[in-house]
Structure formats: C-alpha cells, structure tokens
Amino acid sequence: MTKPSSSLDDRIPSPLRLVSLMNTVCQPNSRRDFLKTVGVASAATLTPWALPARQSLAKSPNERKRFALIGVGGNGTRTAPVGKEFADLVALCDVDQTHLKYGNELLCDGKAELFRDYREVLSRDDIDLVQISTPDHWHAKILIEAMLAGKDAYCEKPLTLTIDEGKLVRKVQQQTGRVVQVGTQQRSSFDKFNHALAIIAEGRLGKLKRLVVGIDAGGWSPEIPVAEVPEGLDWDRWLGPGPEMEYRYALDAKRSDKNYTNGHTHFRWWYEHSGGKLTDWGAHHVDIAMLGIAAAGQNNDPVSVDGTAKHDVEFRDGMPLQNNRYNTARAFDLKVAFADGDVEMNIRHDVDNGILFEGERGRIFVNRGKLVGKPVEDLKTNPLAEDAIARIYRGMPMEGNDRPAHWANFMHAIDNRVLPISDVHSHMKMLNVCHLAGICCRLGRKVEWDQATESVVGDEQAAAMMKRPYRAGYEIEM
Template identity: 30%
Template sequence: MHRRQFIKTAAATGTAWVAAPLIHVIGKDKKYRTALIGTGWWGGNILRCAIQAGESKIVALCDVDASQLAKTAEEVKKLSGETPKQYRDYRELLSKEKPEIVIVATPDHWHPLIAIAAMEAGAHVYVEKPICHTINEGKAMVAAARNTQRIVQVGTHRRVSPHNVSGMQFLKSGKAGKIGMVRAFVHYPGGAGTRTPDSEPPAGLDWNMWCGPAPLNPYNKTIHPKGFRSHLDYANGQLGDWGIHWMDQILMWTEEKHPKKVFSSAGRFIREDSTDAPDTQTVNFEFESFIATWEHRFYAGNEAEKTNIGCYFYGTEGTFHMGWLDGWTFYPSDTKKQIIHQEPSLDEPDQQNIAGLWSNFLQSIKTNTLPVCDIEIGQRSTNMSLLGMLSWKLGRSVDWNGEKGIIEHDAEANKLLSRAYRGEWTYPV
C-alpha cells in the first residue's frame, strides 16, 4: 500500500498511523518555531499553554487588530522573555518566518485559508473549532493535511478532558444500556437586547482584512472583538460555536461517523439586537441506530433547569448526563441503585483542557501519528453543526451522504456546501 493511501485509510478508520517521520525525531530540548495567527481571547489561552509546555519558541504573532497584537506580544515577552515579530498579514508571516507550528485562532471564516496556507508552507497546525464556515472548506482542509502530510489538531479539547474521557468509557462499557437517543443542549439566559449602531472601525483595525473572504459589512462593535459568532457572515451562531463541542461528544461515543438525515427549525423570536443568528434552534439528526437532537435558546434562564448545558444519553439502564462545569452523572433506571457522579477537572482561565490537547499535538508531531482531534474528526463534528444551519436556511430536511460529502439528490442544497469568496480570495478545493 502506498504511504499516502495508508494515511487516508488510517484516517478513515479512526486508527493511528505510524510511518517514516515527517521530520526527524525530536528530542526534549527541541523548541518548535511557533506562530500565533489571531491574538484575541482564545488565541491567548492556546498560546499560554504552548509556552507553558516548554517546547515552543514563539517567533511571530499576526493580527489585523494592532491593539490585540501589541497586548499579546507584551504577554509573550513577560512569560517567555521572547520578542516575537509582529505581522498584519499571515502570508507575510508564513513566507518570512517559516514556522514549524502555526496556531490558527482567528474568527471562523478565516480558518480554512490560513490553515491550508500554513500546511502548504510546511507547518503543523493547531486550528480552533469549528474548522470552517462552510462544508466544502472542511473537505479542502482534510485534503491539504493528507497531501502535505502535516499534523493538524482541532481545538475540541473535551476529547482529552478527564471527566469527558472517563464518561465515554462508562458509556462504551454498556453500563447505561443500549442508547436510542441523545439530547444535546445549551440554554443561556438573556433577553431582547438593543441595537448597536454601525460605526467607523477603531484605530489600528484593518476591517477590510478582518472580513477577508467574507462579505465586507459595515463595522459594528458587536462583531469585533469577540462577538462575531452571532453574525452569520462570519460564523454559524450558537450551533456552530457551543454546538460543535457537543456534536463532537456524540461522535466520540458512537461508532457511526455521520448522521444520515438532518432537519432544523430556528428563528429570532426574542432578540432585537444587532446580531442575526437564531436565538432559538432545534435540530434533529437521524443516525442508523439512534436519534440525536440539539436545542439552544438565549433567554428564559430558570431554576427548574439548572443543568443548562451538555448531552443526555438515554439508555435502557438509565440516563447519563455529560456536562461541563458539573462533570458527568449517571441516573440508573432502577431507583434502588446509586447515582454515579464524577467531578470535572478543568484548567483556568475559562475552564478548559487546552494543555492536554497541546501535549497530544506535540506527541503526534514527534511520533507521526494522528492526534486525538485530527482534522478529519474535527471536520465530522463541524459538519453536524453546519448541516443543521444549512437545513434551517433551506427550510427542509437534507439527506447527508457522509462518505461522499454531498446531500443526496438535492442540487439546491448542495449549492449551500460552499459560498462565494470576496475580492482577491479564492475558495479552497
């Protein structure tokens, strides 16, 4: 079997692959030339974990927002004593610095172009979730990873979170019985809100470059910094943000790789602010052996539903809740049996497990094995969220052929697997 075909086969079956090293085997004293593209809130969390791991030399930072860039450069110097070069255009960074590792922590609509360019420049990539804004971008990212033979880790850090891992072991052991339904949900309090007027971009922000391949809308401070996920030209709302973590937990549990049918209903029934993502959404995912659902809302926080986030797995032996800040809990159907609970183990800030995921990423680079959140795993989880949004926009259900990456017998729906890019930017294939 040819090496590239072996890699593709290993990825398709979910097994690790070990081949001739992509680069020479690295000793513990090796420090990888590392660059961060997207220096905001979450990019900072990833970068701190990279520095703390002690195997990165931070050679460069890139951001279209000068204030974020300067702040992060100052923090790098404080934490590591290094003075990374600062760039406003990722293409210049890749060309001049030739990093071995690139962290992509930009808004969602930029992930594909930057990650692919980094791979083609020879770098291994840690890319934040969701991996892309439209489904065909994700296909291109997987193809680039396999063609360049680079390691690509996706930031779905619950794959290494201790309580998530042990919870999956519990479910897969059969202790919850046969599971026929999974309900994933995120319910946050909120309200109608108020509209925020458009304005001139703040000094130091290249708004045209921030929008990049996406539509050049007027600047609005609810988009940047940090609010872009509720604006559909740049992200996919709550389902594309929080949803991917719980879609990933469903796929981490099941042997099935894709849903076969997806239907979503959504709307803006409460919000009156400047965002345009649904404030209310449900999605039905039909698999071969079970049904999964998603639901979210941004209002009606209450005391009756204190568990407001996670997945319920409904089995013949009981109900299992996989949570976040509350760990996991199994409620046996037999009331004579004891409830089983495990507390979470989470890192600060922001209650995450990036450090474990970064460690796995480094180990994968050294051993030339697929990481725990390989790009193809991240693609499948992202696809579930994107299919939910696609069905809502289309106004009907879609039949998904996950192996081919198409919607069966539906030319109109397949057009939504991609979107037109703006200006100089070319959609990846």
C-alpha cells in the same frame, strides 16, 4: 455614525487584560471495531502523564520548536500561554495593532516579531508551527495555506465555515501529511468526557437510543449602527474572504461594560463570519455525542437534520434580510437522524449545557463540570477496565487538563507524525452535522444527507449552501 468606545477593555479580550491517516474515522460497525479504531497500546504506554512527564517535554532551546500565533485576541490569548510550555512563541500576527501591542507585552515580554499579514509568517523557514485563533471565517484559508507551506498547525474550532471547506482541508492534510490539532479540547479532558465515552464503550448503557445535546441560546442584539472603525484595526483585512460589510458597534444602553458589534468577540453571531451557537458550542458537544454513538458500536453516519429555529431577523431563501442585528439562530430544537435508525440526537438551546446519553440499560449526563448517572455511581463497586480510558485516547499519552493535555497531544503527534486526538477528519464529520443544522435553521426545512458522497440530497438550494464565494483577493492560495 456612532463612534466606538475608546476604552482598550472593549477591544482587548479579558485574558489579555489579565495577563499515515486513520483507516477508519468514527465509522465503526461494532464496539470492538471502535476500540480497534482508537487503538490500544502496550500497558507501559497506557498510564496517564503525570506532571513531571509533561515537564519532560520542555526540551533544550535547540530542540524546542518555534511557533507563531495568528489571531491574538480571544482564544489565542487563552491557549498560546499553554503552548509556550511546549514550544517557543516567537511571532504574533493580527490585523488589529492594539491586539499586537498588548499581546506582545503580556505573552512575549515585548520580544516577539509582529506581523499584520499571516503570509509573511508562513514564508518563514524558522517557524515550525502555527496556532490559528482568528475569527471562524478565516480558519480554513489560513490552515490550508499553512499546511501547503509545510507548517503543522493548532487551529481553533470550528475548523471551517462551510462543508466544502472541510473537504478541501482534509484533502490538503492527506496530501501534505501535516499534523493539525483542532481546538476541541474536550477530547483531551479524559476525567469527564473520556470517562463517559469509556462507560459507553464498555456497554454499560447498552444500545444508545436518544441523545440530547444542550448548547445554550444564541446571541441577541438591538439594532447596531454603523460606526467608525477603531484606530489600528484593518477592517477590510479583518473581513478577509467574507462579504464586504460596514463596521458596526454600539454600547449596551444599560451596561457600559457590554457592547454589540459585527467585529471582535461577537463575530460568531453573524452567518457571514460563523455558524452561531451551532458551530460554537455545537463543535464541542455534538463532537462528544457522535463519538459516543461510535463508542456504542452504532453507525453515526448522519442522514438528515430537521426541526425548528428562531432568528431575530427575517430570512428569505436562507439569507438574512436585515444587516444591523445578530442573525444566527437564537433558539432551536433540532433532530439529527443517523444511519443507525435506532438512535436520534436532539440539539436544543433550552436544556442544561452538556450531553445526555440514554441507552437501553441506563443514562448518563456529562459536561465540563460533572459526569452523573447511575452507571457512573456503579463505578464505585464495578470500576472500568484498567485500560478503558487509554483505549478512548487511542493509546496515546494522557493528562487531566484540557488545554495542557490538548497541546501536549499535539506535540506528541508532531514528534511521532501521527494523527492527534482531534484530527481534521473526524472533526469534519461532526462539524458537517453542525453545518447541516445551520442550513436547516436558515431554510426552515428538513435537510437530507448522503454520507458516502458527502452531499445534500434532493435540495439544490440547500446543496448550494455547502459552499460560499470568496471576496476577490482573498481566495485560498493553492
């Protein structure tokens, strides 16, 4: 049995080391319907937030809300410091005591209340909202129970591990009216992604014909031996609702700063915990792609996913036969068909990370670093309408940084009891495409979908993969 490195750097993510429901959700029949759906506010509310306006949210201590961070590693340490601009971080919860200790020192000056069990956090009346930054397989359970406990929530993507979890999340959100912001912060980066959507909404590409979504290749590992669970990590609770597994860990043979594991950081390369690249980067770029189809006034209801995928382990009936290597898809070339039969989306690992929109009148490419194409160049002489970006942003206040803007939008939604820019309903329509893509990869065949009933068509085995069993003792508490 291999013993993991005792270096704290192997266990603490780099940021810690550094310090009423919308009537129609992304289903418009015309470009005009799309603009009505996202909403248009008065001219006074269309101006993007400048920094002083954002600072105005720094309310007096008695007015500021109090929040807890559930899941201190990874995105938790990147996003919680932004949340502290808008609310007071008073509690940390994690199943790894190393995360708790260092998170408390670097995020809260050692003053936060520390918890191992998130249910203790949800029972507190003095905590108004939570940020959920656990591994993916915990998201839906904690989020549902948080909403039922009366908490608003900022939850990292992907929101769920399965399609059926998404149905339950949306049902509970409607029943409780809690505000949930999904951590797809690209929706708040209006300088690039929302500009791209505005270009499409103004008809400058014409009718969309083809979209190429590049999300890079999945993770690779050698065979990873069973290892001793690190001190302070409650491995059983880390696994939670997922299947029971032995802890695995190994250092890279050539790089002492690189490791392989089925735990922290690398959980996303295991179908037991995540959906691989398809729900990691797919949750960002497939999201923007589907919003683009809607912005063009075309029907973005998915009808099928087909294509090819490569795994590093053998599969039988959709299940990996080897348990000591990363098992999510490494490479893929997938085609998504929509109810608007004129447009097709290609999800690939071997093209530039980002989204290519091709229409009858032109094409643009957008990612976090650039927005390019002739329709973009044409903006110099033929700019977008003054309110074009604000329409994409549902007429809500905006600002130009993804994480600060996303948290600011979350707080705006809480104060006004409205859906945030990345609501659970439109998120799940997109994420279901990513989940269907994963089922297609695992079974090696086309998967057909009925959006009206939200069900797989004509394939009992694929339909069964819309849900998963929960380990005894870790069922969702309703």
